Amino acid sequence: MAKIGEFELLVLLAVLRQSDAPYANRVRAYLEANAGRTVTRGALYRTLDRLTSKGLIEWELEPSETPERGGHPMRRLIVTDEGRDAARESRDVLLTFFEGLGPVLDG
Amino acid sequence: MAKIGEFELLVLLAVLRQSDAPYANRVRAYLEANAGRTVTRGALYRTLDRLTSKGLIEWELEPSETPERGGHPMRRLIVTDEGRDAARESRDVLLTFFEGLGPVLDG
DNA sequence: AGGTCGAAGTATACAATGTATACTATGCGT
DNA sequence: ACGCATAGTATACATTGTATACTTCGACCT
Numbered sequence: 655m656a657k658i659g660e661f662e663l664l665v666l667l668a669v670l671r672q673s674d675a676p677y678a679n680r681v682r683a684y685l686e687a688n689a690g691r692t693v694t695r696g697a698l699y700r701t702l703d704r705l706t707s708k709g710l711i712e713w714e715l716e717p718s719e720t721p722e723r724g725g726h727p728m729r730r731l732i733v734t735d736e737g738r739d740a741a742r743e744s745r746d747v748l749l750t751f752f753e754g755l756g757p758v759l760d761g
Numbered sequence: 762m763a764k765i766g767e768f769e770l771l772v773l774l775a776v777l778r779q780s781d782a783p784y785a786n787r788v789r790a791y792l793e794a795n796a797g798r799t800v801t802r803g804a805l806y807r808t809l810d811r812l813t814s815k816g817l818i819e820w821e822l823e824p825s826e827t828p829e830r831g832g833h834p835m836r837r838l839i840v841t842d843e844g845r846d847a848a849r850e851s852r853d854v855l856l857t858f859f860e861g862l863g864p865v866l867d868g
Numbered sequence: 869a870g871g872t873c874g875a876a877g878t879a880t881a882c883a884a885t886g887t888a889t890a891c892t893a894t895g896c897g898t
Numbered sequence: 899a900c901g902c903a904t905a906g907t908a909t910a911c912a913t914t915g916t917a918t919a920c921t922t923c924g925a926c927c928t
Contacts (some may be wrong), residue, residue: 657798659885659914660767667858669863670800678905690850690856691764691865697887699906704885726893727905741796745859750795752852756775759849766914785876804916805894806877811914834920841892 656708656740664689665682665701666741669711669731676731677716702731710737763815763847768853771796772808775836775857777848783838784823785809809838817844 658666668684669676679696685693705711713729733741765773775791776783785805790801812818820836840848 655797657884657915658767660765661886663767664854664858667862670862690762694888695906696889696908698769700887701885702853703907726904738866741862745866747771747796748855751771752856755777755848756776759827759845759852760909764886764913768915801917802877803879803918808915810878833875837878 655743656710656736658705658708658710658740658744661697661743662701662705662710663741663744666705666710666733666737670733670738670741672731677728678731681731690712697732702729705737708736710734762850763817763843765812765815765817765847765851766805769808769812769817770848772805773812773817773840773844773848777840777845780836784835785838790839809836812844815843815847817841817847 664685668681668688672680673683678695682693682695683691685691685698702711702713706713710733712732712734714732716728718729718750771792772788775788775795778791779787785802789800789802792798792805800859807819809820813820817840819837819839819841823835823837
């Protein structure tokens, strides 16, 4: 099973959540809104590329004319089955580690 | 708030859990048993040192004669308040990201 | 008293992941 | 035709992850 880092996991989960509009900028907006940190475009694309080379996500070039203001054609992101597996495993390990620590961590 | 990596978080949580006997080898045993990977001593100590320089854990040298078979005096590991805070924040972000993805990740 | 064994920790090197800055390409509005 | 905004690419460097090899020193043996 592929090892993934902290940010890679967050990105993977964020992509998984954008089922209706799985584009990089949506993912980025979600990350900035929910992870409590800024995410530059460079950081995100680098990570998307790494997830791709690990086979956890794929993309297709958006065939339609979705880009309203020009630029490169947009990538439509797709989480592979391996990606789903990796996310599930990471989650399971983390939940195991969190288990029972509520009283210690919260007041 | 200190940024911590994936393994740093696991180590921090593992230390937090060894309230009765917070020693490196206990932490290591817990990690190997629950994180699904091998953890060499070098990897663990390096990470403990990094957590220390971030102020998330501290240690005292075990004053007693606990080491039954010799060697360097043992470190008794202590998670600082900052460490607890960092762990809580990481957990909160992750739980937010996991939220609602159960159906997608599990069958 | 000296030698070996195992436990605990240290040092060092390198690989993988995280993150920013600067650059290219292209549609739209003027 | 020109510039602005959007989407993605390239490159460089910092931080984190991981292994291997080395030092220490008590207990045990002989």
